[in-house]
Amino acid sequence: MKKVAVIGAGTMGNGIAHVFAQSGFTVSLIDVSQQQLDKAVATIGKNFDRQVAKGSITEEAKAAALKNITTFTTLEEGVREAELVVEAATENVDLKLSIFQQMDAHAPQGCILATNTSSISITKIAAVTSRPELVIGMHFMNPVPVMKLVEIINGYATSAAVTTTIVELSKQLGKVPCVVNDYPGFIANRILMPMINEAIYSLFEGVAGVEEIDTVMKLGMAHPMGPLQLADFIGLDVCLSILHVLHDGFGNPKYAPCPLLVNMVMAKKLGVKTGEGFYTYTPGSKDLVVSAGFRK
Numbered sequence: 001m002k003k004v005a006v007i008g009a010g011t012m013g014n015g016i017a018h019v020f021a022q023s024g025f026t027v028s029l030i031d032v033s034q035q036q037l038d039k040a041v042a043t044i045g046k047n048f049d050r051q052v053a054k055g056s057i058t059e060e061a062k063a064a065a066l067k068n069i070t071t072f073t074t075l076e077e078g079v080r081e082a083e084l085v086v087e088a089a090t091e092n093v094d095l096k097l098s099i100f101q102q103m104d105a106h107a108p109q110g111c112i113l114a115t116n117t118s119s120i121s122i123t124k125i126a127a128v129t130s131r132p133e134l135v136i137g138m139h140f141m142n143p144v145p146v147m148k149l150v151e152i153i154n155g156y157a158t159s160a161a162v163t164t165t166i167v168e169l170s171k172q173l174g175k176v177p178c179v180v181n182d183y184p185g186f187i188a189n190r191i192l193m194p195m196i197n198e199a200i201y202s203l204f205e206g207v208a209g210v211e212e213i214d215t216v217m218k219l220g221m222a223h224p225m226g227p228l229q230l231a232d233f234i235g236l237d238v239c240l241s242i243l244h245v246l247h248d249g250f251g252n253p254k255y256a257p258c259p260l261l262v263n264m265v266m267a268k269k270l271g272v273k274t275g276e277g278f279y280t281y282t283p284g285s286k287d288l289v290v291s292a293g294f295r296k
């Protein structure tokens with residue numbers, strides 16, 4: 001396999017394009033907005049610069065990888081020659097279903113259709129295509145160039161041969177694949193989101209402050225980020241929508257999102273991407289400053 005298309009040029013899409021391009025694949029990066037595509041290519045360039053500065057890749061390897069990426073504003077053109085399409089659009093069911101119908105209509109016969117969804121059912125997505133056996137979940141973690149895991153999710157109809165292909169492909173990208181089955185939240189978010197929700201409940205109930213909660217988990221459990229900082233990093237809207245998927249999918253009240261999380265999303269305090277969540281963020285600064293509302 002040499003030709004890959006990536007749909008969506010946001011954080012995940014640009015990270016996925018980055019790792020495929022670095023591993024020698026030709027990548028068609030597709031988004032409706034040329035501005036978003038230009039921003040994504042600039043971000044990929046900056047992320048390669050970090051790797052060059054660390055000596056993990058050469059300037060020549062960076063140039064070669066960037067040359068592997070071509071941008072497209074129409075899906076039809078971008079997927080025309082793809083052997084694998086990885087969809088990394090916004091986490092919205094209707095949008096994903098519509099994109100998969102288009103992918104199915106325009107990608108070559110035999111092309112594998114993967115989704116980077118963090119929690120939407122692979123089986124549901126596959127069912128809107130004429131090739132459900134070729135549809136699979138390929139869930140990368142943010143930041144994609146750094147995080148080793150690819151959670152591979154078998155839908156109800158995914159063929160064993162497709163799973164094997166995607167496992168081998170993930171290894172080619174230098175990643176560690178983990179194959180799981182298609183139930184709400186898969187494994188990553190079924191375990192991660194209740195932890196984040198519990199951290200938010202602990203804050204909501206006044207058990208401890210933002211810094212204390214994060215410090216306990218960072219220093220006590222050796223997590224690189226505390227759960228509240230991680231929630232800001234992922235996006236509070238994304239956390240909320242995954243909790244809804246768990247809550248609706250299992251019908252179990254233990255997954256009910258904390259009212260504080262719901263309020264923060266309504267107030268558009270979504271974390272790093274809006275400049276404020278549990279912490280406030282200033283571009284160019286790595287300082288962690290607790291948001292005004294949560295200061296003692």
Ligand code: CAA
Binds near residue numbers: 142
């Ligand atoms: N591209 C390339 N390299 C990057 C990068 C990027 N986007 N972001 C960071 N890096 C590199 C840095 O260059 C640095 O490299 P070296 O180790 O070679 O020095 C390394 O990553 C560490 O980066 P920093 O020094 O800037 O910062 P840090 O030490 O604070 O690490 C972090 C940042 C890697 C994000 C770390 O805090 C971390 O691992 N956080 C947890 C991330 C996590 O849990 N991700 C999963 C989220 S859940 C998800 O994605 C799925 C979902 O469905 C919700």
